[in-house]
Amino acid sequence: MAEKSKVALVTGVTGQDGAYLAQLLLDKGYIVHGIKRRSSSFNTARIDDIYQDPHEKNARFFLHYGDMTDATNLIRIMQETQPDEIYNLAAQSHVQVSFETPEYTANSDALGTLRLLEAIRILGLTDKARFYQASTSELYGLVQEVPQRETTPFYPRSPYAAAKLYAYWIVVNYREAYGMHASNGILFNHESPLRGETFVTRKITRAAAAIKLGKQDKLYLGNLDAKRDWGHAREYVRGMWLMLQQDKADDYVLATGKTTEVRTFVEWAFADVGITLRWQGHGVEETGIDDATGRVLVEVDPRYFRPTEVDLLIGDPTKALEKLGWSHEIGVRDLVREMVEYDLREMESH
Ligand code: NDP
Ligand code: GDR
Secondary structure, rough: OOOOOOEEEEOOOOOOHHHHHHHHHHHHEEEEEEEEEEOOOOHHHHHHHOOOOOOOOOOOEEEEOOOOOOOHHHHHHHHHHHEEEEEEOOOOOHHHHHHHHHHHHHHHHHHHHHHHHHHHHOOOOHHEEEEEEEEHHHHHOOOOOEEEEEOOOOOOEEEHHHHHHHHHHHHHHHHHHHOOOOEEEEOOEOOOOOOOOOOOOHHHHHHHHHOOOOOOOOEEEEOOEEOOOOEEEHHHHHHHHHOOOOOOOEEEEOOOOEEEEHHHHHHHHHHOOOOOOOOOOOOOOOEEEEOOOOEEEEOHHHHHOOOOOOOOOEEHHHHHHHHHOOOOOHHHHHHHHHHHHHHHHHHHHO
């Protein structure tokens, strides 16, 4: 007899990670329920290629309207779908925007996580459902130790990180208090061609492509000195799934173990469109100049500085390797190349 398909519920399914995770779960034979927000314009571009007409007899991918700020709706969707695995990826995920919308960020990212955990309890799914929380390297914030690992103390530096700190600990608490299979993935930055356009990597690769094609004059950036541990989103969603396949729930860092300056990322992206950049000046006066023509292509705009910054992130993924057998394969240099190639193709076709 054929085994019954597992059922997964994914919040944030329309985001970068949601799209890769939904694809992975469908490939593994899951029935996937995703929660999407009501929006006045289409917000499903990242999952359009895996969309299935719910009228089809063999459909395995279903979308439900919902919001992390609405407990009644989360309880109803969970009741209807009876998931074996819940992946909580939904969040106001932009660090800088969290300084502008701190209360909303806390509501969706911190309390939203609590609402899901409570829904599990209310519906009597505590023993059945496994829970993944999208925790983040932003929890480490002000550098306490490098590389950062599961035992490194947290020091959040933004309303986003403070909200995610609450979410992290409420997950740990529900695991200890009620025996829930609930795990935190402490994921370092991961990018892809599906990355949101206002995060620094995608902003850079899109600008390099647009400048090359004569569709943009300049790229304005904030802090060029920040260092991030950048991996590929496709590989990181596999780590999320692996965490929920373990007998015991636990918390894991996923990272590459290498760190790169924003400035270097910019140089590589421009190199990939055939432009050699040289830097001139310091601080807000720093500019990136096309070595061949002398044109200024990159400028610093203090508007993009954050009130408190996270200077250096570099993760130690040893535990994930030893316990999950997870490691990354795609390095940051190849990631830049893939994103630039994608953005060149995209822009050429529009
Ligand atoms: P995205 O910003 O691309 O996606 C966020 C998703 O959450 C989108 O589907 C968005 O919907 C949805 N969402 C936002 N607010 C709400 C809400 N109130 N109710 C319901 N849905 C909501 O993020 P990523 O895919 O990059 O990240 C996934 C998760 O992982 C996030 O929680 C993020 O904070 C966390 N994270 C990300 C890392 C990264 O480097 N990418 C690293 C560590 C953690 P819509 O499409 O309508 O905007
Ligand atoms: P981050 O990602 O804050 O690390 O959060 P982001 O790409 O926004 O910033 C990375 C670094 O680049 C600097 N920076 C700029 N950032 C943006 N967005 N725009 C700019 O113009 C710019 N110029 C310089 C930033 O100051 C920062 O130091 C991401 C999100 O996905 C979170 O949800 C996730 O939790 C963390 O990664 C891990």
